[in-house]
Amino acid sequence: MSEGKQPVSRRQFLNYTLTGVGGFMAAGLMVSPLRMAIDPVLQESSAAGDFTNVKLAVEDITDEPQRVDWEIEQVDGWYESKVGKSAWVYKDENGDIVALSPICKHLGCVVSWEGSDDHPDKFYCPCHDGLYYKDGMNVPGTPPTAGLDIYEHKVENGMLFLGKAQPREEA
Amino acid sequence: MKWIKKDLQQFIQAKEYVDTAVVPLLPFQLSNDAKLDKDAFQSEALTVFLRELEKELTGRVMLIPEYHYVKTADKEAELDRIRNWMNDIQAQPFHHVFFITSDSSWKKHEQALPGTMIWLPITSDESADPGRMQSIIREHVQQVSELIRSYWKDSKT
Ligand code: FES
Numbered sequence: 001m002s003e004g005k006q007p008v009s010r011r012q013f014l015n016y017t018l019t020g021v022g023g024f025m026a027a028g029l030m031v032s033p034l035r036m037a038i039d040p041v042l043q044e045s046s047a048a049g050d051f052t053n054v055k056l057a058v059e060d061i062t063d064e065p066q067r068v069d070w071e072i073e074q075v076d077g078w079y080e081s082k083v084g085k086s087a088w089v090y091k092d093e094n095g096d097i098v099a100l101s102p103i104c105k106h107l108g109c110v111v112s113w114e115g116s117d118d119h120p121d122k123f124y125c126p127c128h129d130g131l132y133y134k135d136g137m138n139v140p141g142t143p144p145t146a147g148l149d150i151y152e153h154k155v156e157n158g159m160l161f162l163g164k165a166q167p168r169e170e171a
Numbered sequence: 172m173k174w175i176k177k178d179l180q181q182f183i184q185a186k187e188y189v190d191t192a193v194v195p196l197l198p199f200q201l202s203n204d205a206k207l208d209k210d211a212f213q214s215e216a217l218t219v220f221l222r223e224l225e226k227e228l229t230g231r232v233m234l235i236p237e238y239h240y241v242k243t244a245d246k247e248a249e250l251d252r253i254r255n256w257m258n259d260i261q262a263q264p265f266h267h268v269f270f271i272t273s274d275s276s277w278k279k280h281e282q283a284l285p286g287t288m289i290w291l292p293i294t295s296d297e298s299a300d301p302g303r304m305q306s307i308i309r310e311h312v313q314q315v316s317e318l319i320r321s322y323w324k325d326s327k328t
Contacts, residue, residue, distance in 0.1 A: 084223075084226075104230060106188075106230060107181070107185055107188055107189075107229065107230025107231070108229045108230050109227065109228055109229055109230040109231065110226065110227045110228075125230075126228070126316070126320050126323075127188070127228060127230040127231040128188055128230065128231065143188075
């Protein structure tokens, strides 16, 4: 949906394909938020406080979670690559913006809002039927043992900017 | 999961959750000038596709390193080599094995492949518009993960 709107230059796409192997490795590193949190090298490279405009106007955010996708440059030591990121974004009952990481806290598959017809009003992980409530907390009795990470966010000129996804405080 | 140290450390811990192996079959050739760019593009696109697919289903899928072969090679001989790979891979308890390729010549040998073949018809015609190419790949990822999930569902019941 939203990626269709994003203009992608030829160069960007070439980078996307040509840096395939590097992106591959980087993508793997991104999967572990824990590693991000404890590894100062990685932390430095993604410069805490780096926010990306995810091309979503705040007025277009509803109480229904929608998926946004964007790309960030990532430097791992000497290697620079582009990494695709995603978030589920909505406004909670107080009107506050919530941006959740789609990475399942069990083994890292990508969860979807209402991804299973059997589980309305939940985030669903297709890999081992993991479930999360709308606020991102894991449903007890399903494989995940923690809630989805939460993105830092800020609003500038009516546009949503997302920063780093942070694990929740120990539940 | 991929065949990299970090993922394999996790794999050892969580084996019982990783029941699916995906084996990419990637042809290459350097002998036919007329098709070089086309063939290479197909391979690039499939690589991007695999990276995205792996991301989507990383917790249950092991992405096997790419199986490369010369495009014109005799498929019977390749099948022997693939079976060797599989003998090793099957030392782990994978219930589902998918072979992913955009080389249509495997179609004839589908039955002989020790797993389910998924043929991905990626053409280079779309490459004129990278934005479109990206969304095509994304669509393929959605469809193929649907398909893989349907196998998971069937094995549950
Ligand atoms: S990876 Fe999400 S439930 Fe296992």
